Amino acid sequence: MMITYEFTNNWFDETARKVWDDLIVKLSPARILEVGSYEGASTCYLIETLGAHKALEIHCVDTWLGGIEHATLDMAVVEQRFARNIQRAKEQAGHTIDVTIHKAGSDLALSELLASGKRGYFDFVYIDGSHQAPDVLCDAVLGFRLLRKGGVMAFDDYLWQEPLQGGADLLRCPKPAIDAFTNLHMRQLRVLKAPLNQLYVQKTTA
Numbered sequence: 001m002m003i004t005y006e007f008t009n010n011w012f013d014e015t016a017r018k019v020w021d022d023l024i025v026k027l028s029p030a031r032i033l034e035v036g037s038y039e040g041a042s043t044c045y046l047i048e049t050l051g052a053h054k055a056l057e058i059h060c061v062d063t064w065l066g067g068i069e070h071a072t073l074d075m076a077v078v079e080q081r082f083a084r085n086i087q088r089a090k091e092q093a094g095h096t097i098d099v100t101i102h103k104a105g106s107d108l109a110l111s112e113l114l115a116s117g118k119r120g121y122f123d124f125v126y127i128d129g130s131h132q133a134p135d136v137l138c139d140a141v142l143g144f145r146l147l148r149k150g151g152v153m154a155f156d157d158y159l160w161q162e163p164l165q166g167g168a169d170l171l172r173c174p175k176p177a178i179d180a181f182t183n184l185h186m187r188q189l190r191v192l193k194a195p196l197n198q199l200y201v202q203k204t205t206a
């Protein structure tokens with residue numbers, strides 16, 4: 001049955017869907033961590049695609065305060081849409097979908113997951129929260145520690161730049177942080193082939 005969602009953008013369809021149709025089905029993750037959930041487009045895709053075949057544990061991390069790029073939006077309304085969308089996806093899934101919502105800054109939420117013993121726990125980590133370089137670096141380093149060997153971590157908006165007068169500010173883009181992370185962890189990961197609007201790495205060590 002076609003589920004009717006309340007999405008006000010098509011970010012997920014434009015960047016991730018085509019790659020995920022192949023990668024997510026092959027990886028078939030059961031334990032998922034998402035940083036940046038917004039209205040739940042990526043979360044609902046995962047529930048619809050995987051929840052028909054298996055039980056899922058999904059952790060969604062978001063402040064629902066928006067990033068710099070969402071300054072004019074009513075994020076309380078976005079959060080309400082997220083809750084309704086997730087509920088609809090869960091109702092249609094054939095298996096138990098355990099969604100834990102961490103309404104917090106990702107640095108705190110990911111640190112708490114590590115402190116609670118979830119090092120090496122997740123099969124798939126999706127980093128789509130703040131697009132500011134220092135925040136992305138923090139999400140990458142902590143997210144990777146939470147990822148199991150063989151698991152995949154995906155970064156959205158690898159080439160995203162904030163439209164600023166006078167050109168891009170590298171500190172306000174994900175790319176320098178993702179590049180620093182992949183360089184420093186090069187002995188622990190391999191970069192997967194994918195279109196460059198996103199970057200995917202597979203963890204090769206425990």
Ligand SMILES: C[S@@+](CC[C@H](N)C(=O)[O-])C[C@H]1O[C@@H](n2cnc3c(N)ncnc32)[C@H](O)[C@@H]1O
Nearest residue numbers: 036038041042062063064065066105106129130
């Ligand atoms: C691009 S949206 C996520 C889109 C979503 N993955 C999708 O597929 O539709 C980014 C989200 O990250 C959240 N965010 C921004 N900075 C954050 C931070 N430091 N910690 C947690 N969430 C953050 C924002 O509130 C926003 O909802």
